Amino acid sequence: MGSTMTAESRLLSLLGMLATGRTRTATELAAHFGVTPRSIRRDMTSLRQLGYVIESVPGVLGGYRAQSHTVLPPLQLETGEALATAVGLALLNGAGLGTSNADSATAKLQGMLPPAMRETIRNISTAVSVLPGHEPGVDMTAVMTTASAIASRSVLTFTHVKRKSAGSQAMERRVEPVRMVVLGAHWYLYAWDLTRADWRVFRLDRMSEVHETTFAFAPRDHPDAEAAVSSAVTTHAYRHTVILDVDASAAEAEAWFPTRAATITATDDGARVEFGVEDLTWAAVITAATPVSFRVIEPPALLDALHDLGARAARVSRSGTSRSG
Incomplete structure (x- = not known):
């Protein structure tokens, strides 16, 4: 940007940059617009006088930042x-x-x-409509707050309800958010849990009191967010993890094992399918219905469930009933 830009035009451009939610230093902005840091500080004062909420973030990663949903420049849409x-x-x-x-x-x-x-x-x-009982249940304020924290790399706090067989448990969470992922009928947050010092997946409809803090964090190297969410949702949340190698491409396997229910990866001679189940009897039904050749990799107990399913199917085919004798 050249120094010939008017002060008014520079203010509008500053608003557009701040609307991304990123923290920017006065030196960085001054170099971008070809002015002095003092001019940038005056511009920030002017924007605050106009009613825009712009924070001064201290520290090494400090600078100026605005929550993205509080800064909206005048728009001219075609x-x-x-x-x-x-x-x-x-x-x-x-x-x-x-x-x-x-x-x-x-x-x-x-x-x-x-x-x-x-x-x-x-x-x-x-x-477009949604059948009763099938609403996503996601609070848009929580979505916007989470998205803002991801964009500005700010620590996010919230209360998360974890479902257990014995009931529900609400826990306070403090995380470094990375990405929101939509899988099946739910929205998920992939984040670094500061309390547990590990990567975690949270369902947004189980999050409440979502708050973006003023604490910035440096980005961490992390696994692929979409793959991590898929794995957590389709396998880790269940009692048993079933692993099959199928003689089909990954794209073909998706027709029998939707990606919202299974993790599918390509192999040298086909595809590997992983999915979680609570009941191996149900897993046997799904596995037996696979219309191509396959090999059971895990768990060994699935072979027993397939044997029992075969015997049951044979009885029904002979007598029309599943009852023995």
Whole structure:
């Protein structure tokens, strides 16, 4: 950026940069705009006087930061951009994730559109619905707060309810958030748990009192978030982990073992399928229904369950009943 940029234009550009949620130093911003750090400090004062909440973060990683949902520069949307945004808001509401803010934003955007496009948005908003009992149950405020903490690399705190056979247990969590992942019907957070000093997966609909702190953290090397969430959801949460090698490609295996229920990886001569179950009898049914050749890798007890299933199926085929004798 050159120093010929007007102060007003620089303020708008600063808002756009701060809206990402990243922490930026006065020196970094000054170099970007070709001005002095003193000019940047004056700009920050001006933005605060206009009502924008901009924090001064101390320390080595310090600088200026604003929560992304509190900084929104004036927008000038072209017709196509306004339509795309309004469609997204309508689908968000249809998916059970709508809020009063989404409703008011949709109304404002509709006012920017030609009559035919306004009708399109109204049609879309009534074309998507969620059956009772199948709402995601995710609080949009929690989603936005979590997304802001991920973008700004800020420590996140929340209360998490863990389901156990004996009941539910609520625990306070303090984490370094990495990514939100949607798998099946649920949203998950992949994060470094500061208390347990390990990577953990949390379901967003079991999180409450979500708060983005002012404590910044340096990024850690971490496993692939999507793979970690898939593994945690499809295998680690269950009593038994079933591992099969199937004579089919990974893409073909997904037709019999959806990725929301199993972790599928390509091998030299086919694919490896891993999924979790509470009952090996049910695993035997799923395994026996696989329409290609396969090998049972784990657990050995699955072979006994398959033997029992075969004997039961043979009785039914002979007599029409599963009863012996």
